[in-house]
Amino acid sequence: MQAKPAEPLAPTDPELLRQLADLVGPENVSATLPDRLAYSRDLWPFTTIEVQHGHLGPAPDGIVWARSIEDISKILRWARDRRVRIVPFGGGSGVCGGTFASGGGFILDLKRMDRILSLDPVSLTLKAEAGIIGERLERELNARGFTMGHFPSSIYCSTFGGWVATRSAGQLSTKYGKIEDMILGLTAVLPDGRVMETRVAPRTAAGPSLTQLFVGSEGTLGVIADATVRVWPVPEVRLFRGYAFPDVQSGLTAIRRTLHAGVRPAAVRLYDELDTFIIGTGKGAAAMRKDADGHASPGLKKVLLHKAQSLAIAYPRVAGLFEDLLPETCLLILGFEGGKELSEVEESVARRLCVEAGGKDLGPEPGRSWWERRYSVSFSLSPVYEEGNFADTIEMATTWDKIQALYDGVRATVRKHAMIMAHFSHAYPEGVSVYFTFAGASRDRQQAQALYQKVWSGAMEACIAAGGTITHHHGVGVLKAPWMAAEHGLGLELIQALKRQLDPDNLLNPGKLGL
Amino acid sequence: MAKKLWSAHQREIDYCTYCPKLSRFVCPVGLATRSEAYTPTGKMTMLHLLRSGAVPYNAETAASAYKCTGCRSCTATCEHRIDVATVLEAARAESVRRGVAPPAVAEHDARVRSHGNPFGADLAKTAAEVVPAAYRGRRAEVGYFVGCATLRHSPQVVRDTIKLFEALGVDFGVHFPERWCSGYPSLSLGNVETFRALARGHRDALARYSVVVSGCPGCVRTMRDRYPEGKAALSAPVLHVSAFLERYLTQGKLKPARKYGKLVAWHDPCYLNRYLGVVEPPRRLLETATGAPPREFRWCRRDAACSGAGGGMTVTNRAIAREIARARVDEFRATGAEELVTGCPSCVRWLGKAGAPTRDLVSVLADSL
Numbered sequence: 001m002q003a004k005p006a007e008p009l010a011p012t013d014p015e016l017l018r019q020l021a022d023l024v025g026p027e028n029v030s031a032t033l034p035d036r037l038a039y040s041r042d043l044w045p046f047t048t049i050e051v052q053h054g055h056l057g058p059a060p061d062g063i064v065w066a067r068s069i070e071d072i073s074k075i076l077r078w079a080r081d082r083r084v085r086i087v088p089f090g091g092g093s094g095v096c097g098g099t100f101a102s103g104g105g106f107i108l109d110l111k112r113m114d115r116i117l118s119l120d121p122v123s124l125t126l127k128a129e130a131g132i133i134g135e136r137l138e139r140e141l142n143a144r145g146f147t148m149g150h151f152p153s154s155i156y157c158s159t160f161g162g163w164v165a166t167r168s169a170g171q172l173s174t175k176y177g178k179i180e181d182m183i184l185g186l187t188a189v190l191p192d193g194r195v196m197e198t199r200v201a202p203r204t205a206a207g208p209s210l211t212q213l214f215v216g217s218e219g220t221l222g223v224i225a226d227a228t229v230r231v232w233p234v235p236e237v238r239l240f241r242g243y244a245f246p247d248v249q250s251g252l253t254a255i256r257r258t259l260h261a262g263v264r265p266a267a268v269r270l271y272d273e274l275d276t277f278i279i280g281t282g283k284g285a286a287a288m289r290k291d292a293d294g295h296a297s298p299g300l301k302k303v304l305l306h307k308a309q310s311l312a313i314a315y316p317r318v319a320g321l322f323e324d325l326l327p328e329t330c331l332l333i334l335g336f337e338g339g340k341e342l343s344e345v346e347e348s349v350a351r352r353l354c355v356e357a358g359g360k361d362l363g364p365e366p367g368r369s370w371w372e373r374r375y376s377v378s379f380s381l382s383p384v385y386e387e388g389n390f391a392d393t394i395e396m397a398t399t400w401d402k403i404q405a406l407y408d409g410v411r412a413t414v415r416k417h418a419m420i421m422a423h424f425s426h427a428y429p430e431g432v433s434v435y436f437t438f439a440g441a442s443r444d445r446q447q448a449q450a451l452y453q454k455v456w457s458g459a460m461e462a463c464i465a466a467g468g469t470i471t472h473h474h475g476v477g478v479l480k481a482p483w484m485a486a487e488h489g490l491g492l493e494l495i496q497a498l499k500r501q502l503d504p505d506n507l508l509n510p511g512k513l514g515l
Numbered sequence: 516m517a518k519k520l521w522s523a524h525q526r527e528i529d530y531c532t533y534c535p536k537l538s539r540f541v542c543p544v545g546l547a548t549r550s551e552a553y554t555p556t557g558k559m560t561m562l563h564l565l566r567s568g569a570v571p572y573n574a575e576t577a578a579s580a581y582k583c584t585g586c587r588s589c590t591a592t593c594e595h596r597i598d599v600a601t602v603l604e605a606a607r608a609e610s611v612r613r614g615v616a617p618p619a620v621a622e623h624d625a626r627v628r629s630h631g632n633p634f635g636a637d638l639a640k641t642a643a644e645v646v647p648a649a650y651r652g653r654r655a656e657v658g659y660f661v662g663c664a665t666l667r668h669s670p671q672v673v674r675d676t677i678k679l680f681e682a683l684g685v686d687f688g689v690h691f692p693e694r695w696c697s698g699y700p701s702l703s704l705g706n707v708e709t710f711r712a713l714a715r716g717h718r719d720a721l722a723r724y725s726v727v728v729s730g731c732p733g734c735v736r737t738m739r740d741r742y743p744e745g746k747a748a749l750s751a752p753v754l755h756v757s758a759f760l761e762r763y764l765t766q767g768k769l770k771p772a773r774k775y776g777k778l779v780a781w782h783d784p785c786y787l788n789r790y791l792g793v794v795e796p797p798r799r800l801l802e803t804a805t806g807a808p809p810r811e812f813r814w815c816r817r818d819a820a821c822s823g824a825g826g827g828m829t830v831t832n833r834a835i836a837r838e839i840a841r842a843r844v845d846e847f848r849a850t851g852a853e854e855l856v857t858g859c860p861s862c863v864r865w866l867g868k869a870g871a872p873t874r875d876l877v878s879v880l881a882d883s884l
Contacts, residue, residue: 030550034561034579037570038552041560043535051532051560054567065549092551093535111549131549135540143813156592157536157554378535379594385533386526 009036012061020064023074031062039063039107044097045392046452052385053445060101065112069195069225075108077193079507087509088219090162093154096477098218098512110161127228130161146231149176153378161224167216169473171374173426175266180215182229188214188222191503200228218475219509221502235337239347240367243332243359248272251330254357256400258350259429267335274421276331312419313389313439333367389441390448394459397433398468406466407434413458414438417451433472476513484514520609521566524602530595531559538589543821544582547838553582555589555599562606577615580606585703585826586785591817607705616705617831624706631694632663638695641666645673646689653688658724662731663695664860675881676730682884683763690720697734702741704827714747727753730877732786732859755787756877757858761796764803771804771883780810780852783819784859797858797876804883810850824865840869847871
């Protein structure tokens with residue numbers, strides 16, 4: 001699409017650039033147009049719509065890369081002295097607009113701090129700098145016989161520090177936990193440049209956890225420089241089992257009973273009817289043929305599905321009718337891993353519980369197929385946008401007693417505007433998260449963004465009405481900031497008071513988390 | 516011409532612009548710079564913005580497309596198999612046409628035009644020293660295409676290749692042109708006219724061979740896949756020397772008289788690995804020469820990391836290319852091997868400059884005869 005030439009970016013104050021270059025070296029400072037443009041977007045779909053139409057997001061004045069904790073300290077002290085805004089930046093993989101320099105200022109990129117600092121094979125702990133890319137960290141650990149067990153779908157592009165800052169969750173979280181369960185300690189640089197290192201211990205009762213204060217702080221309270229986390233031996237076995245349930249409710253019952261029996265699957269994924277149809281079951285997966293390099297390529301079914309999807313995205317009400325015609329099948333995938341003996345027992349117990357709850361055993365294939373293509377959903381975004389559509393995901397969580405109402409409420413609201421489907425993952429004894437995917441269409445940028453906002457507003461209100469939390473693992477950024485008061489009530493005032501105490505001029509990642 | 520660029524690569528530019536940076540973890544330039552601008556997504560988004568007219572096409576914005584080694588690591592990771600390297604190469608050609616390419620590109624072109632190679636060197640003298648007169652332009656079944664980088668930086672490899680071919684009884688002649696460059700560097704920098712002239716210059720002389728063999732995978736790939744674009748398609752198949760020699764191994768004719776004494780690690784050159792698909796033959800050859808499989812890099816085979824020497828990066832973005840090489844040399848050191856062996860003259864030189872003890876595969880084989 002042809003866009004009008006954008007207004008030239010305002011030139012960056014050369015004095016600020018000179019001062020920063022004096023602090024950290026000129027090779028670690030940039031105000032070139034390619035850099036400023038590249039950091040004017042993260043992966044928030046709202047800005048992808050902007051880019052789709054040839055527009056640009058808010059560009060920072062420049063980028064500064066830290067190479068050490070000392071660099072971060074110097075940069076933050078400098079920023080406070082000169083009242084310059086600083087936005088900490090990892091991989092820029094967030095989907096909530098958490099890394100925009102909306103009001104100008106500098107991006108503080110942490111990817112030049114990407115070392116593994118220590119790996120303790122006795123205590124099974126890892127200490128690494130914040131800027132290492134997730135997939136590279138995991139592969140390095142695998143080569144040494146360990147795994148973090150943390151597999152967010154962003155793992156190819158997100159950073160270790162970003163996982164901590166946004167309270168990330170991985171696809172095998174039901175066994176390994178979320179990042180807050182893995183973290184043992186961290187080093188944070190406070191907005192005034194002071195360095196705070198929390199103690200690494202299996203547990204502590206010395207007051208509130210200061211480590212957890214920074215988990216999910218989204219760069220507003222300090223800059224996370226490094227962290228220490230638990231690691232695990234590379235699993236001896238990885239077992240999968242798929243089940244077909246007649247509806248969402250019976251699938252959820254099976255998950256709940258499995259968790260209540262003390263079984264801890266690594267992967268838990270229950271797809272609703274539409275999501276099951278889109279991803280296909282074992283048979284659907286088999287329809288995907290592979291080339292010599294192991295890349296999946298589309299079979300006829302996939303092409304037909306693609307056409308049906310395009311129609312449903314453009315006409316969400318048609319999608320509603322289409323859903324009524326879907327076979328009543330909800331796919332559940334359970335995955336187990338670790339030591340062979342224990343994994344086999346857990347898988348066996350879960351199989352009995354799933355069959356008792358009405359599930360039809362589909363064997364290991366659906367799970368294996370999912371595991372092999374577990375990041376494919378990220379690759380599927382490009383075709384959606386290329387065709388002029390947009391897509392996003394909404395992740396919420398609640399307790400078992402409210403999950404059906406939350407699921408029904410959000411779907412009823414969103415399907416007025418967009419195609420929506422969902423799966424349930426990240427299960428707990430007390431509840432589960434639900435992960436909605438929606439897709440909409442409009443050739444006009446402003447209409448597309450208005451539609452996008454309507455979907456989000458409706459979903460957030462429906463979630464709050466159903467008693468759910470507005471985000472399970474994507475975080476807040478600017479996208480969900482308007483609902484932080486509804487989420488926290490008085491608690492938001494506490495967070496705001498803390499922010500004022502640490503960062504009175506609101507220079508560190510302003511506007512995020514509702515701060 | 517820009518319209519042609521945008522229309523020919525519309526899908527690739529769109530897909531990468533909307534991609535959530537899924538290949539950043541393997542992009543050597545993205546990893547070396549740690550900048551969002553130089554991930555595959557960042558570089559292709561710049562083309563999207565240029566296409567839409569949101570930003571001006573000038574020297575500053577054109578520079579992004581020059582930050583690519585052409586290694587195809589991103590393509591290997593991508594489920595859509597988007598060929599980012601080829602799109603960025605087309606963008607570089609467009610930048611040359613518009614006169615906004617980095618100054619080093621025109622300087623490179625001037626050297627190639629005046630000397631027939633990117634080094635501005637008199638390679639005829641070196642060629643005369645290392646190629647016996649009897650083989651120069653000799654009509655034979657096999658034509659040995661030396662390539663300018665080998666001649667310039669590793670003339671011993673030419674001697675070793677001839678020694679190997681002689682020992683194996685290969686009926687060969689050495690292609691002996693005035694201009695030793697295949698045209699790959701010109702093509703990769705966007706100097707398309709120069710590339711075409713070089714390709715046409717080689718075409719007729721190479722027509723006398725049934726098979727063309729080279730130790731430079733960049734040359735092999737260029738002659739095999741890109742010469743047709745320069746209206747210089749070769750009639751003979753073009754093979755990398757490792758793929759050619761593997762036949763002799765299979766036939767039992769390549770038998771080392773003594774084991775090569777050093778512990779070696781094999782670096783997969785990008786052009787050999789991801790363009791030509793030659794992965795196992797050099798490993799089998801090395802195992803024959805040394806008596807043991809070579810040590811592997813952490814990132815190897817399809818996932819092998821680049822040396823930094825490709826895509827004209829050593830001409831336009833030397834500091835980044837150095838950083839890429841440094842990372843690869845660190846990886847080499849972690850293998851515990853004594854020597855880094857590879858099958859590309861540019862990798863041999865560039866990784867050697869970064870501190871690794873490097874050797875060409877052909878020389879290892881020649882030593883074991």
